[in-house]
Structure formats: structure tokens, C-alpha cells
Amino acid sequence: MLILTKADPHSSETGIPNRTCPSDHIPVAASFESVEPPSLSQEEEDSLLAKFKGIEAAQIEQLLTFSERMQGEQECIEATLPPSLEGAAEVKKGGKKGGKPPPEVMVFMQKRRVLERDLKAELRTEREAFFAALGELELDLMEAKVKNFSTNWVGTGPKPNKLITSQTSRFKGAK
Numbered sequence: 048m049l050i051l052t053k054a055d056p057h058s059s060e061t062g063i064p065n066r067t068c069p070s071d072h073i074p075v076a077a078s079f080e081s082v083e084p085p086s087l088s089q090e091e092e093d094s095l096l097a098k099f100k101g102i103e104a105a106q107i108e109q110l111l112t113f114s115e116r117m118q119g120e121q122e123c124i125e126a127t128l129p130p131s132l133e134g135a136a137e138v139k140k141g142g143k144k145g146g147k148p149p150p151e152v153m154v155f156m157q158k159r160r161v162l163e164r165d166l167k168a169e170l171r172t173e174r175e176a177f178f179a180a181l182g183e184l185e186l187d188l189m190e191a192k193v194k195n196f197s198t199n200w201v202g203t204g205p206k207p208n209k210l211i212t213s214q215t216s217r218f219k220g221a222k
Contacts, residue, residue: 087184095185096192102177106170113166117159124155 058068087095128149148156181189 085184087188092188092192095181095188099177099189099193102173106173109166109170113163117162121152121155121159124151127151 055067058065063073064071128151147153178186178189
């Protein structure tokens with residue numbers, strides 16, 4: 048009302064619409080100035096991408112080491128089996144198993160699944176922590192720069208773009 052009072056004292060006294068302003072809408076004008084969107088410096092980009100690649104390489108190495116260790120343990124268990132049971136856990140030519148594996152092999156396979164699930168959960172938690180620490184600019188950089196960003200990142204963890212969606216929603220007041 049202060050601007051209306053200075054610009055049109057008659058309308059401020061009588062209200063609108065009136066003889067000088069036949070509409071009940073007040074004209075409003077605005078001017079916009081374009082500005083550069085915020086962005087990370089090249090040094091910050093390089094640092095973030097190096098950190099991402101470091102985590103990725105470390106997780107791949109952990110998975111490979113785990114797989115090699117489990118393969119070695121399985122070979123040790125199979126080496127201790129009597130000759131009559133050695134082929135029981137192998138796959139026949141048609142793709143079907145040669146029979147039920149010995150109890151020692153079954154116990155090992157169950158143990159391997161549990162350990163693998165635990166390792167992948169640990170790696171997933173590490174990835175989630177990485178993305179949770181990123182700001183909006185860092186998340187934008189990851190989407191733009193990392194090849195195949197929409198595919199699974201190391202193992203069967205959640206897709207990074209799902210993490211990004213959940214992280215950016217905190218800025219919008221959701222969740």
C-alpha cells in the first residue's frame with residue numbers, strides 16, 4: 048500500500064477499482080538479471096573425482112580379494128573330500144549338478160553367502176556415506192562426469208542416482 052499511496056493517492060483513499068484505475072489488478076513490473084550458476088572449481092572437481100575413483104578401486108579390490116580367498120577355501124575343502132565325493136559338487140555337461148554336494152561343501156557355501164552379503168552391505172554403507180556427504184554441486188558433478196553413473200556401482204549396491212534422489216530431496220524438505 049505504501050507504493051500505491053505514493054503513486055496514486057486517490058486509489059489509496061478510495062480503493063480499486065475506481066475512476067483512475069478501473070481494474071482491481073495492480074500492474075507489477077520486474078526485471079531479471081542473469082547470473083552464472085554456481086559451480087565447483089577445477090581443483091574441487093578433480094579432488095572429488097579422485098576420491099570417487101579411490102573408493103571404487105578399493106571396493107573392487109575388496110571384492111576380488113574376498114572372491115579369491117573364498118575360492119581358495121573351497122579348493123581346500125574339496126581337496127579333503129574322499130575321491131568318491133569329489134565330483135559330487137561339480138556341474139555335469141548338460142549344466143545340471145552331479146548330485147547334492149557333501150555337507151562340508153554345503154556349510155561352506157552357506158558361510159560364503161553370509162560373508163558375501165555382509166561385505167556387500169558394508170560396501171553399500173560406505174557408498175551411501177560418500178554420497179550423503181556430498182552437496183548439490185558435487186552430486187551434479189557426479190551425474191555429469193562419471194560414465195555409466197546410472198548403473199550399479201561396485202557389486203549389487205543401490206544405484207547412485209537413487210542415492211542422489213534421496214539426498215537432493217533433503218534440500219526440498221521432503222523425507
